[in-house]
Amino acid sequence: MIGAQWGDEGKGKITDLLSRSADMVVRSQGGVNAGHTVVVQDQTFKLHLIPSGILYPDTECIIGSGTVIDPSVLLEEMQQLRDLKVSTENLFISQTAHVTMPYHRLIDKASEEKRGKHKIGTTGRGIGPTYADKSERTGIRIIDLMNTDDLRAKLAWAINYKNAILEKLYNLPPLNPETVITEYLDYAEQLRPHVVDSSLKIYKAIRQKKNILFEGAQGTLLDLDHGTYPYVTSSNPIAGGACVGSGIGPTVIDRVIGVAKAYTTRVGEGPFPTELEGPIEQLLCDRGAEFGTTTGRRRRCGWFDAVIGRYAVRINGLDCLAITKLDVLDTLPEIKVCVAYELDGKTCRHLPSSASEFARCQPMYHTLPGWEKPTSDCRSLDDLPEQALDYLRFLAEIMEVPIAIVSLGASRDQTIIVEDPIHGPKRALLDHNGSPWDAMTY
Ligand code: IMP
Numbered sequence: 001m002i003g004a005q006w007g008d009e010g011k012g013k014i015t016d017l018l019s020r021s022a023d024m025v026v027r028s029q030g031g032v033n034a035g036h037t038v039v040v041q042d043q044t045f046k047l048h049l050i051p052s053g054i055l056y057p058d059t060e061c062i063i064g065s066g067t068v069i070d071p072s073v074l075l076e077e078m079q080q081l082r083d084l085k086v087s088t089e090n091l092f093i094s095q096t097a098h099v100t101m102p103y104h105r106l107i108d109k110a111s112e113e114k115r116g117k118h119k120i121g122t123t124g125r126g127i128g129p130t131y132a133d134k135s136e137r138t139g140i141r142i143i144d145l146m147n148t149d150d151l152r153a154k155l156a157w158a159i160n161y162k163n164a165i166l167e168k169l170y171n172l173p174p175l176n177p178e179t180v181i182t183e184y185l186d187y188a189e190q191l192r193p194h195v196v197d198s199s200l201k202i203y204k205a206i207r208q209k210k211n212i213l214f215e216g217a218q219g220t221l222l223d224l225d226h227g228t229y230p231y232v233t234s235s236n237p238i239a240g241g242a243c244v245g246s247g248i249g250p251t252v253i254d255r256v257i258g259v260a261k262a263y264t265t266r267v268g269e270g271p272f273p274t275e276l277e278g279p280i281e282q283l284l285c286d287r288g289a290e291f292g293t294t295t296g297r298r299r300r301c302g303w304f305d306a307v308i309g310r311y312a313v314r315i316n317g318l319d320c321l322a323i324t325k326l327d328v329l330d331t332l333p334e335i336k337v338c339v340a341y342e343l344d345g346k347t348c349r350h351l352p353s354s355a356s357e358f359a360r361c362q363p364m365y366h367t368l369p370g371w372e373k374p375t376s377d378c379r380s381l382d383d384l385p386e387q388a389l390d391y392l393r394f395l396a397e398i399m400e401v402p403i404a405i406v407s408l409g410a411s412r413d414q415t416i417i418v419e420d421p422i423h424g425p426k427r428a429l430l431d432h433n434g435s436p437w438d439a440m441t442y
């Protein structure tokens with residue numbers, strides 16, 4: 001299950017829903033930049049690293065190899081769950097995941113400041129610098145935390161090296177190596193019982209024919225390789241990233257489910273063609289409670305962008321979509337969907353790779369009538385107003401992908417299951433009978 005937009009698509013709720021029939025839930029990328037909000041009865045859980053599957057007592061949850069782990073946040077999150085009487089016994093952490101250190105957080109914030117108007121608008125959680133060290137091959141992995149002697153030597157070297165950067169490049173005070181080492185040795189002991197060879201553990205579950213859900217964090221457009229670079233995160237939130245980040249082969253994945261909001265939001269900097277200003281933006285933000293789970297930042301809001309939707313279908317090989325927060329649009333008299341961009345006087349139907357071209361894209365809209373009726377109590381497609389159904393049909397048609405789930409509110413029961421999202425019917429990817437959008441086919 002992956003995000004089909006810029007993150008915050010409502011994946012927390014959909015994972016929670018899909019976790020019901022999963023024996024194992026795996027996070028493969030990202031770190032504590034993610035924020036998943038799950039509401040169960042009257043309790044709200046805010047999860048950053050731990051898969052929401054943890055709320056089901058028999059589901060095994062894995063924080064995979066491609067993630068970056070900030071132990072202080074992870075341990076806090078585990079404590080929060082235990083305080084709410086949720087067991088963390090079924091939580092497993094990959095020994096090859098990389099560890100976020102205090103210098104990563106400091107460098108993330110300081111480098112954003114240095115970028116000035118070119119800043120990315122990161123979450124400030126040290127994600128980029130942790131992944132940079134992984135690529136530079138100077139990172140600390142969970143397995144290093146497990147070996148005390150090794151860790152001392154590695155950390156002493158790394159802290160020295162980073163102190164030079166903190167002091168000389170950013171004018172910041174150096175970190176005290178002993179303090180950091182003591183802090184991380186303590187984290188290591190707390191995490192030790194949860195550390196495993198996660199690829200092996202997942203493979204055993206595959207051989208036992210268990211149902212496994214790979215839970216994406218962030219979204220397609222934030223992908224390091226295929227997103228709106230440089231305004232992206234430093235991992236691969238697309239479907240292919242699930243294989244790399246958990247150590248499994250692509251042949252074992254049966255189905256890829258995308259999650260998209262019925263409109264679009266983005267948090268952080270970077271171009272956003274369908275972004276709105278004024279009363280409609282305010283309405284989407286208010287009705288959608290569009291404030292970040294991790295940073296509390298107000299999310300930028302705009303109309304649904306089907307160019308991006310089609311891109312997500314292509315890049316991830318989506319089998320179906322879950323559309324979330326449809327109810328947020330309930331009061332609007334008309335609703336727009338971006339079907340193409342105008343770029344320098346020409347119609348552009350595919351996402352441009354250049355950030356400056358993307359910044360010049362003007363949305364070309366198709367306008368649909370709104371339904372102006374509450375939908376959050378609808379429990380089947382038949383309950384939905386005709387215009388709401390037409391809106392969904394339009395989205396499925398233009399993106400050439402079936403919609404399997406429609407979500408109409410935060411709670412577990414505010415959901416319409418259109419077709420079994422896990423077992424199919426598995427349709428051909430380009431199965432779109434007589435779509436009026438033939439001009440857009442490849
Ligand atoms: P970073 O991941 O903290 O480096 O931030 C890079 C970009 O990704 C920024 O625009 C963030 O706002 C965005 N981002 C990172 N994680 C999330 C998320 O979970 N939801 C939405 N945006 C995110």
Ligand code: MG
Pocket residue numbers: 007008009034035036293
């Ligand atoms: Mg989020």
